[in-house]
Amino acid sequence: MPTPPPSGPEAETAAPSRRELNKAATRQAITEAALGLLRSSGPGNFTVEDIAEEASISRRTFFNYFSSTEAVIASVTHGFLDTALQQFRLRPADEPILESARAALVELADPMTVAPLAELYSLGQSNPQLNRSELEAWDHCTAEIIDAARVRFAQAAGIEIDELYLRALAGSVISCGKAAMDVWFARCGGALTPDSLSTLRQLLIDSMSLLGSGFASPAAAPAADPTAAPSPDRS
Structure with missing residues (x-):
């Protein structure tokens, strides 16, 4: 029988997996890229493609995390x-x-x-x-x-x-x-x-x-x- 996932305090203290850490890092990179463009270009003056380029990801990857700028x-x-x-x-x-x-x-x-x-x-x-x-x-x-x-x-x-x-x-x-x-x-x-x-x-x-x-x-x-x-x- 498969072992059930941890619950309660055990779940709260479980260390994040490598996949979760990678996803968090990508999300953070996208956010930082958007903030950088916001500072330099102002709101409405940059696109999803601009953010993706700054974050070194693909346009498709961007949409895995966010729906818009x-x-x-x-x-x-x-x-x-x-x-x-x-x-x-x-x-x-x-x-x-x-x-x-x-x-x-x-x-x-x-x-x-x-x-x-x-x-x-x-x-x-x-x-x-x-x-x-x-x-x-x-x-x-x-x-x-x-x-x-x-x-x-x-x-x-x-x-x-x-x-x-x-x-x-x-x-x-x-x-x-x-x-x-x-x-x-x-x-x-x-x-x-x-x-x-x-x-x-x-x-x-x-x-x-x-x-x-x-x-x-x-x-x-x-x-x-x-x-x-x-x-x-x-x-």
């Missing part, structure tokens, strides 16, 4: 969220959900984690077309947050949560993320230095703290210590 650019935002959601799913199932969201961002200790997201946001500020694509990518991410929250509540309480609650929760998380990006750009002007990226990371963490506390105080508060325990969630 816009999909590649959107994947930058999706990639950051995927990384954060991976950390979120490792949190205890009985932990308040917004506390888990903040703790997941704290776990992304390397400020460079937010660099591609920050760069794409900055480029979008001077280009309406790219800005629209970025907003669409954030909206798409809402569905992934809803799914992650639905699974969490099912694990913790074994009940089906009201759809309005899930959508309001996900929308609030996305709005707080956008607010953090706006404040970062106003403060740092889109600089991609280590200090600037550290500021962005902290603003994202602080936005989840504000949401988790129910915006208890309108007064300006000092930045939270990224090593401190997450704030209590009142939801």
Whole structure:
């Protein structure tokens, strides 16, 4: 009888296969090529063929990973969220959900984690077309947050949560993320230095703290210590 695939913690810790690593490397090469062309040529001024040439792959290989140039650019935002959601799913199932969201961002200790997201946001500020694509990518991410929250509540309480609650929760998380990006750009002007990226990371963490506390105080508060325990969630 064939051995069943690992499940539970064993599956979570299983090392990726060589094929998976190669696929991830190709996907990353495509993304980096698209970002390079975006910087040099601007949105709408390069094609799938251009990206494929920069990434040293065939046009056919490109379409094995992405459906369009816009999909590649959107994947930058999706990639950051995927990384954060991976950390979120490792949190205890009985932990308040917004506390888990903040703790997941704290776990992304390397400020460079937010660099591609920050760069794409900055480029979008001077280009309406790219800005629209970025907003669409954030909206798409809402569905992934809803799914992650639905699974969490099912694990913790074994009940089906009201759809309005899930959508309001996900929308609030996305709005707080956008607010953090706006404040970062106003403060740092889109600089991609280590200090600037550290500021962005902290603003994202602080936005989840504000949401988790129910915006208890309108007064300006000092930045939270990224090593401190997450704030209590009142939801």
